Amino acid sequence: MLKALWTGEYDDEWKKIFSQNFELERASLNIGAVYPDGLLRGIDLIEVLKDKDIFIDGYDPVDEEIIKNCPKLKMILSVRDGPEENIDINMCTKYGIPVLFAGGRCVHSVAELNMTLMFNLACNFIRLTNRMRNEGWTSTNMTEDLFSQTELYRKTLSIIGLGRNGRELAKLANGIGMNVVSYDPYVTKKQAEELNVTMMSLPDAMSAGDYVTLLARVTPETEGMIGKKEIAMMKPTAYLINTGRSKLADEKAIFDALDNDIIKGAALDVFTSEPLNKDSRAYKIPEDKLLLTPHMAGISMERVPHQYEYLMDSFDKFKKGKTKGLRLYNPKVFDSLEFKNRGGIIFECEK
Numbered sequence: 027m028l029k030a031l032w033t034g035e036y037d038d039e040w041k042k043i044f045s046q047n048f049e050l051e052r053a054s055l056n057i058g059a060v061y062p063d064g065l066l067r068g069i070d071l072i073e074v075l076k077d078k079d080i081f082i083d084g085y086d087p088v089d090e091e092i093i094k095n096c097p098k099l100k101m102i103l104s105v106r107d108g109p110e111e112n113i114d115i116n117m118c119t120k121y122g123i124p125v126l127f128a129g130g131r132c133v134h135s136v137a138e139l140n141m142t143l144m145f146n147l148a149c150n151f152i153r154l155t156n157r158m159r160n161e162g163w164t165s166t167n168m169t170e171d172l173f174s175q176t177e178l179y180r181k182t183l184s185i186i187g188l189g190r191n192g193r194e195l196a197k198l199a200n201g202i203g204m205n206v207v208s209y210d211p212y213v214t215k216k217q218a219e220e221l222n223v224t225m226m227s228l229p230d231a232m233s234a235g236d237y238v239t240l241l242a243r244v245t246p247e248t249e250g251m252i253g254k255k256e257i258a259m260m261k262p263t264a265y266l267i268n269t270g271r272s273k274l275a276d277e278k279a280i281f282d283a284l285d286n287d288i289i290k291g292a293a294l295d296v297f298t299s300e301p302l303n304k305d306s307r308a309y310k311i312p313e314d315k316l317l318l319t320p321h322m323a324g325i326s327m328e329r330v331p332h333q334y335e336y337l338m339d340s341f342d343k344f345k346k347g348k349t350k351g352l353r354l355y356n357p358k359v360f361d362s363l364e365f366k367n368r369g370g371i372i373f374e375c376e377k
């Protein structure tokens with residue numbers, strides 16, 4: 027039986043399943059990217075990983091030193107959507123170690139938070155509920171507050187970055203009768219048609235949206251793609267949502283636009299500096315203009331079961347040589363000369 031080290035989030039049900047597949051050792055309890063504590067690093071990690079075939083990794087950093095000192099390691103199963111943040115993928119590829127990952131483990135929570143934010147912005151929910159609690163029923167002035175509510179039905183949602191999260195969101199938004207448009211240079215016309223999404227240029231997508239949401243991944247191409255100029259293209263009645271990454275947009279430009287009524291409002295789940303400092307300018311912007319959530323779009327009770335389901339599904343596919351639906355982060359690993367000595371062993375012995 028293959029020996030596995032498991033540091034990803036603990037789950038009773040999955041412990042049973044892993045134990046049926048591997049000779050399992052549980053080495054640490056870490057509680058995720060948001061609170062990066064309890065990680066195994068360097069020699070501490072080598073000590074427990076050096077005799078293992080498989081590493082079911084949470085957020086523990088894997089670099090060349092680890093790989094060189096763990097010669098039996100044949101495969102990494104990363105619980106993450108973005109394993110590149112803690113694993114040196116190029117090194118894994120060079121040394122012939124396939125990295126399976128749990129891509130899409132939080133698409134539902136990300137898409138659902140986007141819907142929640144839009145619903146809240148549309149009906150000014152936070153302001154109304156706070157006013158009613160603090161000042162009583164009559165303070166929720168009918169003309170001023172209630173008649174400024176809007177419906178999402180027939181409004182336009184513009185998704186910048188139509189990847190896994192963006193596509194899930196497009197389905198939900200279409201489901202309530204929103205008109206969905208998108209800017210993503212890598213999405214084909216056919217893919218967009220199947221999703222009932224109209225593809226546009228970035229300027230057109232910025233100006234078309236009643237809601238513009240940022241869901242691209244950070245790359246040299248996307249970093250800082252939304253600045254003062256792009257925000258100025260938005261309708262003055264529109265809202266900007268960022269549940270992707272803060273680096274996609276110029277945070278100061280968003281705050282300036284809110285202060286100067288260039289746009290109607292915004293909702294932010296990601297920030298330049300996290301945790302968000304109590305003195306941040308974000309807290310000074312009123313609640314009817316800016317909704318704040320603490321980098322929670324990807325977190326739900328269901329995330330852990332999803333991630334292990336995806337990983338074991340990919341592990342089975344990998345062993346059977348199936349590539350459809352395989353969540354393999356580094357497909358170039360098959361070209362590595364080392365592959366036969368590392369990950370290739372699993373593949374070949376099961377063939």
Ligand SMILES: NC(=O)C1=CN([C@@H]2O[C@H](COP(=O)(O)OP(=O)(O)OC[C@H]3O[C@@H](n4cnc5c(N)ncnc54)[C@H](O)[C@@H]3O)[C@@H](O)[C@H]2O)C=CC1
Pocket residue numbers: 107108130132136186187188189190191192209210211212213241242243244245247248269270271295296321322323324325
């Ligand atoms: N706030 C949170 O808790 C969470 C945030 N995220 C973030 O959400 C974002 C989206 O995640 P996924 O959908 O899984 O990523 P993905 O990799 O599936 O999709 C990213 C999309 O961006 C597109 N893209 C690439 N270059 C672009 C460009 N120049 N302009 C527009 N689009 C471009 C790609 O073609 C792709 O379709 C990521 O930044 C991720 O880190 C993901 C999960 C939770």
Ligand SMILES: O=C(O)C(=O)[C@H](O)COP(=O)(O)O
Pocket residue numbers: 059105106107108109111132321324325
């Ligand atoms: O929290 C985020 O932000 C995320 O992007 C999600 O947690 C997914 O990222 P990973 O931690 O799975 O890489």
